[in-house]
Amino acid sequence: MRRVFDTGNAAITEAAIVAGCRVFAGYPITPATEIAENMARRLPEVGGYYVQAEDECAALHLCNGASLGGLKAMTATSGPGFILFADPFGWAVSAEIPVVIVDAQRVGPVSGITGAPGQGELYLSRYLAHGGNYETIVLAPSSVQEAFRLTVRAFALAERFRTPVTLLADQMVTDGWEALAIPETSDERAAMGLEVVPRRAHPGPDFYPASDAIDVPPVVLGRGAGGACSDWTPTERGHDTEEVEAQHKHAHRLIHKIRRHRHLIDEHEAWGLEDDPEVILVSYGTPSRVVKSAVARARAEGLRVGGLRLVSLWPFPDHLFARRARYLSVELNWDGQLVREIQRAMSPGSSAHFFGRCGELPRVAELCEASRALLRGERLARRGWELEAY
Amino acid sequence: MDPLAGKYLRPEKWPGTACPGCGLRLLHREVLTAIDALGLGPSDLVWGTAIGCTGRQTYATWRGDTFAGTHGRVYALATGLRLALPREKRILLTVGDGDAFTIGLPHLLAAARRNVDLTVVVGDNLGYQSTGGQYGVTTPAGSRTDSSPYGTWEPGWSDGGLDVLGIVREAGASFLARHTVLQRDAVVESVKAALGTRGFSLVQVVYGCHVHYGAQALGDGTVGAIQGWIRARTVPLEPGPAPEVAPAGFRTGVFHDARGARPEFTERLRDHVAAVRARAGRTS
Numbered sequence: 001m002r003r004v005f006d007t008g009n010a011a012i013t014e015a016a017i018v019a020g021c022r023v024f025a026g027y028p029i030t031p032a033t034e035i036a037e038n039m040a041r042r043l044p045e046v047g048g049y050y051v052q053a054e055d056e057c058a059a060l061h062l063c064n065g066a067s068l069g070g071l072k073a074m075t076a077t078s079g080p081g082f083i084l085f086a087d088p089f090g091w092a093v094s095a096e097i098p099v100v101i102v103d104a105q106r107v108g109p110v111s112g113i114t115g116a117p118g119q120g121e122l123y124l125s126r127y128l129a130h131g132g133n134y135e136t137i138v139l140a141p142s143s144v145q146e147a148f149r150l151t152v153r154a155f156a157l158a159e160r161f162r163t164p165v166t167l168l169a170d171q172m173v174t175d176g177w178e179a180l181a182i183p184e185t186s187d188e189r190a191a192m193g194l195e196v197v198p199r200r201a202h203p204g205p206d207f208y209p210a211s212d213a214i215d216v217p218p219v220v221l222g223r224g225a226g227g228a229c230s231d232w233t234p235t236e237r238g239h240d241t242e243e244v245e246a247q248h249k250h251a252h253r254l255i256h257k258i259r260r261h262r263h264l265i266d267e268h269e270a271w272g273l274e275d276d277p278e279v280i281l282v283s284y285g286t287p288s289r290v291v292k293s294a295v296a297r298a299r300a301e302g303l304r305v306g307g308l309r310l311v312s313l314w315p316f317p318d319h320l321f322a323r324r325a326r327y328l329s330v331e332l333n334w335d336g337q338l339v340r341e342i343q344r345a346m347s348p349g350s351s352a353h354f355f356g357r358c359g360e361l362p363r364v365a366e367l368c369e370a371s372r373a374l375l376r377g378e379r380l381a382r383r384g385w386e387l388e389a390y
Numbered sequence: 391m392d393p394l395a396g397k398y399l400r401p402e403k404w405p406g407t408a409c410p411g412c413g414l415r416l417l418h419r420e421v422l423t424a425i426d427a428l429g430l431g432p433s434d435l436v437w438g439t440a441i442g443c444t445g446r447q448t449y450a451t452w453r454g455d456t457f458a459g460t461h462g463r464v465y466a467l468a469t470g471l472r473l474a475l476p477r478e479k480r481i482l483l484t485v486g487d488g489d490a491f492t493i494g495l496p497h498l499l500a501a502a503r504r505n506v507d508l509t510v511v512v513g514d515n516l517g518y519q520s521t522g523g524q525y526g527v528t529t530p531a532g533s534r535t536d537s538s539p540y541g542t543w544e545p546g547w548s549d550g551g552l553d554v555l556g557i558v559r560e561a562g563a564s565f566l567a568r569h570t571v572l573q574r575d576a577v578v579e580s581v582k583a584a585l586g587t588r589g590f591s592l593v594q595v596v597y598g599c600h601v602h603y604g605a606q607a608l609g610d611g612t613v614g615a616i617q618g619w620i621r622a623r624t625v626p627l628e629p630g631p632a633p634e635v636a637p638a639g640f641r642t643g644v645f646h647d648a649r650g651a652r653p654e655f656t657e658r659l660r661d662h663v664a665a666v667r668a669r670a671g672r673t674s
């Protein structure tokens with residue numbers, strides 16, 4: 001085990017190498033540039049390729065192409081580049097290409113504030129491709145060590161599900177420095193619960209099974225066996241078609257290969273839910289570290305407060321909101337994104353509330369105060385412009 | 391079935407989606423003739439396409455491996471694929487003029503600058519035709535189309551002394567040619583040369599859309615009309631430096647031949663990786 005003190009960016013790089021990533025294509029952007037820099041240094045050492053793309057759209061297309069040729073690939077960016085991934089992301093979803101995407105969320109909209117954390121891309125990460133008709137996998141780390149673990153996991157899920165997997169980080173995770181343990185042997189990897197799924201190759205000629213099966217090797221070109229994949233609605237052979245029936249089959253596969261195997265994806269952390277709390281604070285990423293402290297403090301005061309930290313964001317864990325409670329969504333944005341999903345998923349009789357902040361973390365005391373207000377049955381509106389009722 | 395198509399293409403995909411009489415089908419056959427002359431089989435070549443008339447006609451026709459990218463992005467996708475494939479595998483891209491010279495031009499130029507071993511065949515139907523006939527950057531100046539009902543007014547890539555192939559040459563391409571689809575032997579020779587190039591090569595083949603461009607701009611939507619019009623506008627590329635004002639028409643011939651002059655992208659990258667590993671004391 002190699003023990004270092006380093007950033008989330010370094011953790012993601014080292015994890016990608018461990019997972020077998022051999023191609024990185026990217027475009028410099030704060031706060032994800034260090035991932036590109038680290039990959040440029042590390043990949044040649046392991047016989048891999050770093051390519052600096054002409055833009056982010058090209059970066060993900062390059063990764064897709066490398067994966068289509070049989071190499072594991074990753075790209076990393078922040079909001080302004082993430083939006084440019086839309087085109088190649090959709091291509092990878094439809095062509096069932098395993099690829100890993102890192103988005104270090106900063107403050108938006110557009111270029112916004114480059115060096116501060118935001119959480120404005122929850123929905124973009126779900127709906128990055130136009131046209132609907134798919135489900136996707138998104139994981140959110142809240143520490144440097146977890147960024148390492150989830151990057152390895154993202155590669156494994158990408159291979160098993162033949163799909164792009166997004167690591168939705170934030171600037172504090174990627175830029176933040178923490179202790180990091182890097183496993184060096186397969187035993188150490190196993191002890192950390194890390195699974196590395198090797199690339200298998202399906203040479204064609206059939207493109208996909210019209211079922212929800214997973215662990216189907218992705219199409220890999222170059223063998224001359226008649227492999228085919230494209231941006232068009234495919235037949236099972238991979239030929240382009242305008243037939244609605246074929247589209248049903250393909251869309252069903254893209255949606256249900258993920259939804260029907262979501263137990264392999266779902267991951268969360270819960271605090272104090274065993275005591276049937278009245279108020280549950282919900283968060284993901286860096287803010288969840290403040291939430292954890294706030295829940296602990298509130299519980300020490302004897303308040304009926306619990307917490308949920310979402311690790312897998314998509315498919316959205318509706319089942320976590322089955323209990324009747326007052327949910328407080330703590331997010332790094334002012335418009336409220338996660339809270340909308342909670343409102344949709346929560347059981348009848350529950351209520352959803354929003355604590356927004358952006359570019360900086362909320363404070364423990366503020367979250368405790370908001371929890372007390374909710375316990376008193378008050379709404380959060382007009383208790384300061386950063387505390388809006390949703 | 392056409393014997394060449396029967397030998398190399400998936401039977402259910404021939405004669406393909408192009409309109410009856412379209413020059414695109416001639417081009418498809420000319421490319422196969424070049425492949426046949428080089429003796430390439432399904433496992434020697436991966437065939438990629440983009441969208442539009444050319445993409446629809448050629449995608450998944452090749453018996454070997456085949457793929458299609460989104461509009462204008464297939465050059466980046468193919469660059470990534472090039473990284474993963476052994477050097478002896480050829481990658482051929484059949485694309486349209488809008489794909490190569492408008493929406494995809496930055497990616498195409500990046501591939502030329504890197505000198506990625508790709509062969510791009512641009513089927514030039516003189517504008518956006520699968521969408522019903524709108525002008526593009528290869529539409530001759532002044533043409534009436536459905537999106538230029540009073541005639542085009544902005545310069546295209548071949549008006550007023552401009553030539554898009556000059557840009558691709560300056561970007562670092564290894565081999566460039568332009569022909570009309572009616573110059574069958576020349577197209578075959580250039581596609582052969584392009585497929586034999588270790589580096590970025592491109593052959594632009596003007597075929598024109600008789601259904602839309604012919605009807606809208608020439609007032610005659612017949613195959614004969616567009617073919618006669620193309621023949622009348624075809625001029626040879628002058629040797630030596632490009633003239634200050636290029637003559638109107640399709641300047642055809644080998645535009646640029648610098649095969650072998652610049653190292654290829656993946657070779658350069660593999661050398662770079664090997665050098666880094668050697669410095670670090672790692673082998674292979």
Ligand code: SF4
Pocket residue numbers: 407408409412413414443515519520598599600601602
């Ligand atoms: S629309 Fe025009 S260019 Fe396209 S296939 Fe038909 S005739 Fe050919």
Ligand SMILES: [Mg+2]
Pocket residue numbers: 442486487488514515516517518519526
């Ligand atoms: Mg066109």
